Amino acid sequence: MLTIKCPWCGDRDLTEFAAGGEGHIARPLEPATQSDAEWGDYIYTRKNTKGIHYERWMHAQGCRRWFNAVRDTVSDEFLAFYKTGEPAPKVEGDGS
Amino acid sequence: MANPKSKYSIFSLVRNALSYHEGWEAQWRSPDPKSAYDVVIIGGGGHGLATAYYLAKEHGITNVAVLEKGWLGGGNTGRNTTIVRSNYLWDESAAIYDHAVNLWENLSQELNYNVMFSPRGLLHLAHNVHDMQEIQRRGNSNFMNGIDAEMLTPGQCQQLVPFMNLGCRYPVMGGVLQRRGGTARHDAVAWGYARAADALGVDIIQKCEVTGFDIENGVVRGVQTTRGNIGAGKVGVVTAGHSGVTAEMAGFRLPIESFPLQAFVSEPMKPVIDVVVMSNTVHAYISQSDKGELVIGGSGDPYISYSQRGCFDQVEHVVGPVIELYPIFSRVRMMRQWGGITDVTIDRSPVITKTPVENMMFNVGWGTGGFKATPGSGHVFAASLAKGEMHDIAAPFAMDRFHTGALIDEAAAAAVAH
């Protein structure tokens, strides 16, 4: 069982959390000027990284707050946890 | 160059039995890659191998290589629970999946290879009012598309599976049966297409990973691999769970995320269940292999990953509903478990498409449900590659649907696509 460290509650089992997919995707600031292609990419296209992945999680069965995590999608090892709004930490092996 | 094979038959079996089965010829050659091919197919799963076979068989294009980074069928083809059906809601899906079922019906004869296609019937259960409406809507849509669908009462479901616990926590309210659905032998599909493609001159090259593309002025010229550079007139990419990685090499992104999907196999036992039963609501599906093992699957893992193990607590999510529906299996031991990396789109439909790179097409995004499509997918993808234009059945699955909004939304239709 994977352990996830909620920035507010500390270490908990994976089963308490809901995965929220790729993190740091900003909603377009000028919706009216977006093309169909830009909207499509914003909604549907994801990095789908094999390797270091910055992603969102929610402590669904705990404090119910969203936060960010860094995970290696090959080993599933978590490398960092941080609160929403905090800058993404640099982790070793991150090529991006 | 063609490499004719001796025909498999009862006579070849007897003849080889006399020499203690030591005289069987290799099913395909393992040549070194040539410096260039007319068409390079990346990915030696069922879809890639079927594509190569139909290129050679139906379009006379035999200067073809299939490059596979591991071994044939070692991806999702050899990891799936082998459910075959075509009772999808939307016309576009019905067209491609039923095209595949039509090909499945003669595939063993076509390939001279027993793919063990077993149209034993595929039952979808309904557990609530919404489910009942969903199967009726889908069943009616299937009728309109000439696909068989029979609505069953709970009693009729019970007749098919006498030990089913109709009064379980989410009671069985009815079902829809596609009699032409069933299962097939996954490895045999890969091997059968490989053998038949090799006979027509296709080079099948295993342990050859594509690591990059040679692209000049937006046109693909070749591929870089762990076994050297290989020129290519056209490239067909059929890399399933690794499609995001291959697209990145080609310089674009796909509307696809890769999630593990797990399968479970029990100890073998006497024949007990002779249909495939799926339940989308409690999300478990089950069939029995010819070896007697129960083959069980459920929903995908909740987060993207390339680890072929799968997430641990999923075991309980899958086994729980199985035991609730079939208490008789509560003492059965599970022997094996594994994960495959499924390439999932938001509408749960594949992406068969031209790309921003000229002469490079992708056939990916089959996610948790592409095994059943293998013959049909290979057939229409080969036609698309040969002509340079998408085949009519493939055309609606182009990647621009995520920009136009013309999704083929099987996800909303049935919430499941295995």
Ligand SMILES: Cc1cc2nc3c(=O)[nH]c(=O)nc-3n(C[C@H](O)[C@H](O)[C@H](O)COP(=O)(O)OP(=O)(O)OC[C@H]3O[C@@H](n4cnc5c(N)ncnc54)[C@H](O)[C@@H]3O)c2cc1C
């Ligand atoms: C547990 C599980 C259960 C499933 N159950 C069903 C089911 O019941 N019914 C159904 O219809 N579908 C099911 N599916 C889905 C089905 O397995 C797939 O959609 C289908 O097999 C995909 O076939 P493919 O040939 O496209 O992919 P694969 O068989 O995965 O082949 C892709 C190949 O590409 C190779 N590759 C990747 N990158 C490279 C590279 N850079 N260079 C060279 N080679 C590369 C891989 O090694 C792999 O062998 C299931 C999947 C899983 C995992």
Ligand SMILES: [Zn+2]
């Ligand atoms: Zn918390």
